[in-house]
Amino acid sequence: QTVVTQEPSFSVSPGGTVTLTCGLSSGSVSTSYYPSWYQQTPGQAPRTLIYNTNTRSSGVPDRFSGSILGNKAALTITGAQADDESDYYCLLSMTSGIWVFGGGTKLTVL
Amino acid sequence: EVQLAESGGGLIQPGGSLRLSCAASGFTVSSSYMSWVRQAPGKGLEWVSVIYSAGSTYYADSMKGRFTISRDNSKNMLYLQMNNLRAEDTAVYYCARVQYSNWFDPWGQGTLVTVSS
DSSP: OOEEEEEEEEOHHHHHHHHEEEEESSSOOOOGGGGGEEEEEETTTOOOETTTTTTTTTTOOOTEEEETTTEEEEEEEEOOOEEESEEEEEEEEEEEOOOEEEEEEEEEEE | EEEEEEEEOOOEEOOOEEEEEEEEEESSSGGSSEEEEOOOTTTTEEEEEEEOOOOEEEEEGGOOOOOOEEEEETTTTTEEESSSSSSSGGEEEEEEETTTTTTEEEEOOEEEEEEEE
């Protein structure tokens, strides 16, 4: 069974830079998995931030960026703001008809 | 504007059945890949099922045989029929459009399903 791994929690200072990662329990994440990233605040539906590894969704500030770092997908927030405090989920497109979410990272800005 | 709105959630006893609905506006469900995603209380997102524009359907392993995804093209609606519900199926269920086979957007606001006696 494929497990998509994310850091359970992360902390960043206001104005700082943080990189969240998304890996596989077995193997490497590449662009072929079309990684996407979602932001979710309590009680709200997920919001699409990044798709196809590094394309920002409409209206997403450019302080959010996506990439492949080593064998993982990565979401970098440059110049973190207080309202970036959220849960972040990555999603990988596996074989046809199967998608897997990572467990999510709770980001604290303090 | 492209929008999704789920309905049909509620309290159901273990072993019971429930059908969730997702009303789409601004695009055609039958021409899209559509998916269901759930989130148990305090937990992460879990992909549930997808229906392709051609009609093929796929499910996460834990839902196979109990859940059925379908659509009504005339009503532009997506459905999730859930049978033999268990306590662990308690979650907020979201519908989402699958863009270019790879990412989910937009998302509905979700509907809460509580399985409890």
